[in-house]
Amino acid sequence: MLTVPIETQLIFAGILFFLGLIGLLVRRNMIFMLMSIEVMFNSAGMVFIIAGTHWKQPDGQVMFIFILAVTAVEVAIALALILQVYHHYKTLDSDAVNKLKDN
Amino acid sequence: MNVFFYIAAVIAILSTIMAISGRNAIHSLLYLILSLLAVSVVFYLLNAPFIAALEVIIYAGAIMVLFIFVTMMLNIGLEKETEKKWLNPYMWILPSILAAILLVNFILAVNNVKSIPSDKTAILPKQVGISLFSTYLLAVEIAAILLMAGVIGAYHLGSQKKKVKHRFLETK
Numbered sequence: 648m649l650t651v652p653i654e655t656q657l658i659f660a661g662i663l664f665f666l667g668l669i670g671l672l673v674r675r676n677m678i679f680m681l682m683s684i685e686v687m688f689n690s691a692g693m694v695f696i697i698a699g700t701h702w703k704q705p706d707g708q709v710m711f712i713f714i715l716a717v718t719a720v721e722v723a724i725a726l727a728l729i730l731q732v733y734h735h736y737k738t739l740d741s742d743a744v745n746k747l748k749d750n
Numbered sequence: 751m752n753v754f755f756y757i758a759a760v761i762a763i764l765s766t767i768m769a770i771s772g773r774n775a776i777h778s779l780l781y782l783i784l785s786l787l788a789v790s791v792v793f794y795l796l797n798a799p800f801i802a803a804l805e806v807i808i809y810a811g812a813i814m815v816l817f818i819f820v821t822m823m824l825n826i827g828l829e830k831e832t833e834k835k836w837l838n839p840y841m842w843i844l845p846s847i848l849a850a851i852l853l854v855n856f857i858l859a860v861n862n863v864k865s866i867p868s869d870k871t872a873i874l875p876k877q878v879g880i881s882l883f884s885t886y887l888l889a890v891e892i893a894a895i896l897l898m899a900g901v902i903g904a905y906h907l908g909s910q911k912k913k914v915k916h917r918f919l920e921t922k
Contacts (some may be wrong), residue, residue: 649752649796650752651756656755659759659763659792666766678775678820681817682779686766686785689789696793700873703873706881706885708801711801712804716893717893719808719897719900720897720900721900722816722817724907727904728907730907
């Protein structure tokens with residue numbers, strides 16, 4: 648039985664979340680920004696799992712499954728958008744994509 | 751038992767740092783897969799074996815493969831230089847060490863019979879399924895609608911448009 652205090656587990660999830668946040672803020676490559684968002688999603692789901700284990704309820708795991716579905720949709724759409732942006736601008740730099748003008 | 755948690759946590763944090771600070775996208779994605787595997791070890795230790803399996807299958811299996819495919823599709827013009835780097839054995843050392851520590855950690859955790867969550871403490875897939883399809887049935891349907899919209903949106907965004915229909919219709 649795991650006897651790590653719940654504070655430590657939550658701190659671990661928080662460290663992962665802030666690593667993802669730092670990556671999102673620092674990197675300008677869109678693939679890396681999307682990866683950082685993935686890390687943040689994952690750590691948010693981990694908090695649900697920790698809470699569900701703490702209270703011995705299955706609801707936390709149910710929420711993680713929903714987060715998984717949302718993440719899958721988000722990744723598919725975002726990668727399709729990244730492909731389109733690359734075809735238009737020939738770069739993955741997010742600073743290059745600052746125009747909403749249509750041709 | 752707690753040692754396994756701390757080892758997996760340290761590996762997850764280290765490989766996430768390597769993932770967000772790397773220059774090569776493929777290397778970063780492989781580090782991210784390692785991070786997800788470590789997180790799934792943590793889930794297993796947190797008495798959530800079903801979610802640990804889902805983490806490996808869906809996150810590390812499906813979503814990361816999608817990432818890698820797109821990254822490889824976009825990786826134009828870097829082939830020759832990156833090929834030389836990939837053949838450099840120096841690139842293999844740190845990922846291999848981290849993955850090996852994780853593997854030893856996993857083997858020890860599985861072999862330690864007392865540490866395997868018993869049926870009374872672990873939240874088993876049966877309970878999760880019952881809760882998912884009774885209490886949260888509406889949310890499941892909303893998730894289905896979201897996935898449908900995602901499929902249509904990804905198809906629409908991913909389809910390449912033809913440039914010119916006919917030479918008379920071409921605008922100058």
